[in-house]
Amino acid sequence: MVRKSIGFNSFVGAGFHARPQTKSDGTIPLIYSIKMQEFKAVYMEKTSNSPEETEKIAFQVGKTLKAGDIVCLDGELGAGKTAFTKGLAKALDVKDYITSPTFTIVNEYIGKLPMYHFDVYRIGDPEDMYEIGFEEYIFGDGVSIIEWSEKIMEILPQERINIFIRKDISKGENYREIVVKGGGY
Numbered sequence: 778m779v780r781k782s783i784g785f786n787s788f789v790g791a792g793f794h795a796r797p798q799t800k801s802d803g804t805i806p807l808i809y810s811i812k813m814q815e816f817k818a819v820y821m822e823k824t825s826n827s828p829e830e831t832e833k834i835a836f837q838v839g840k841t842l843k844a845g846d847i848v849c850l851d852g853e854l855g856a857g858k859t860a861f862t863k864g865l866a867k868a869l870d871v872k873d874y875i876t877s878p879t880f881t882i883v884n885e886y887i888g889k890l891p892m893y894h895f896d897v898y899r900i901g902d903p904e905d906m907y908e909i910g911f912e913e914y915i916f917g918d919g920v921s922i923i924e925w926s927e928k929i930m931e932i933l934p935q936e937r938i939n940i941f942i943r944k945d946i947s948k949g950e951n952y953r954e955i956v957v958k959g960g961g962y
């Protein structure tokens with residue numbers, strides 16, 4: 778498979794060189810996805826300079842979500858994983874205020890779909906996830922959002938959307954790089 782990485786705020790297709798289609802207003806769709814047989818690949822890189830901007834990026838990702846999707850969020854403490862989740866929640870029409878489930882492991886919300894918000898930072902052994910009914914959540918009819926997913930990588934299905942948020946203090950305190958990978962990436 779050809780993988781090509783180009784600069785931020787640009788889009789890359791998998792498997793063949795595909796160009797994002799420009800919309801009638803001259804802009805490029807935020808998420809450029811290509812369907813190859815049953816296989817949907819998404820790759821996106823964005824920069825953000827405020828929590829609000831991060832939420833907006835998340836909102837646009839959230840609009841593409843459907844029942845059963847698993848969104849994995851990784852990045853250091855304070856990167857903006859919970860901020861990103863707020864944008865996803867808005868897109869899913871969740872009206873409640875989103876709080877971090879650091880101590881509860883999972884918070885459940887109802888929007889146009891059920892939304893399960895995990896923070897697995899405190900999980901020692903990935904197997905412990907089964908005790909809280911992890912499989913019922915991730916194979917259920919809702920959208921699962923998992924902060925610190927790298928801690929339970931070995932029990933996650935292959936089919937998921939991975940989001941990495943990275944700070945770069947040299948570019949400012951509020952600067953973040955956000956990479957979204959799904960499908961074949």
Ligand SMILES: Nc1ncnc2c1ncn2[C@@H]1O[C@H](COP(=O)(O)OP(=O)(O)O)[C@@H](O)[C@H]1O
Binds near residue numbers: 830861
């Ligand atoms: N561009 C940005 N995107 C997201 N959060 C930002 C940004 N700039 C500053 N912040 C701040 O960083 C913190 C992110 O916190 P949070 O979302 O709880 O992180 P995490 O869940 O990754 O630990 C918040 O205090 C937020 O105001």
Ligand SMILES: [Mg+2]
Binds near residue numbers: 859877896924
């Ligand atoms: Mg958090």
